[in-house]
Amino acid sequence: MPSRKRSEVSVRRSRPHRRKRSSSRRPGVRSATLRTPKTRWELRLRSARHTHRIGTFLGRSLHGGDVVALYGDLGTGKTTLVRGIAAGLEIPSERVSSPTFVLIQTYKGRLPLAHADCYRLDDPRQLRDLELSDYWDGRWVVAVEWAEKAASELPQDRLDVRLAHHSPSKRDAVFIATGPRAARLLTRAFNAQAAASATPTRPRGRHKR
Numbered sequence: 001m002p003s004r005k006r007s008e009v010s011v012r013r014s015r016p017h018r019r020k021r022s023s024s025r026r027p028g029v030r031s032a033t034l035r036t037p038k039t040r041w042e043l044r045l046r047s048a049r050h051t052h053r054i055g056t057f058l059g060r061s062l063h064g065g066d067v068v069a070l071y072g073d074l075g076t077g078k079t080t081l082v083r084g085i086a087a088g089l090e091i092p093s094e095r096v097s098s099p100t101f102v103l104i105q106t107y108k109g110r111l112p113l114a115h116a117d118c119y120r121l122d123d124p125r126q127l128r129d130l131e132l133s134d135y136w137d138g139r140w141v142v143a144v145e146w147a148e149k150a151a152s153e154l155p156q157d158r159l160d161v162r163l164a165h166h167s168p169s170k171r172d173a174v175f176i177a178t179g180p181r182a183a184r185l186l187t188r189a190f191n192a193q194a195a196a197s198a199t200p201t202r203p204r205g206r207h208k209r
Helices: 048-061 078-088 124-130 147-153 180-195
Strands: 040-045 067-071 104-107 113-117 141-145 159-165 171-177
Touching (some): 040 180, 048 180, 067 078, 078 159, 141 147, 171 180
Parallel strands (some): 067 159
Antiparallel strands (some): 104 113, 159 171
């Protein structure tokens, strides 16, 4: 009988198709979390909305006893930032206004907020009458505008926020932690905004005092 030739068939084992993992990160968004305390953070604020948003991250990161001291000329966005802080503390931001004539306004939220404005303080006796130290009891969050006029009353461990004009709609902001407590606050706020996936928005509105 004629011999049958065995046909050799090569069999390829196909590997299961692996889908490429799509990155959930958006371009330009940093997702790394800082583990060491941050003592300085410089930002270009693109609009009043951006300023408010950064304030919201800061407000969500605040603990009772934290103090935020704001410095800057008229119109650099100090009150806008405080409104964002209020929103982060679950206080309706539209209720927050510059307390120029009242000097201190208080609000109830996730934590109580004391908002002080030292713009009209020219006499040291007025500063003593303001009694800012009553709010250093560990329960309150305190935001002080025109903080340079209350320098002698401010705690050593605080978060300084220095705002400056860059253009009609943009501001330069420098956050400086002056102690370990403020450094932890700044780190929490930085990590919160770094994890956010918000896309840049067009400038809307003008900065307030």
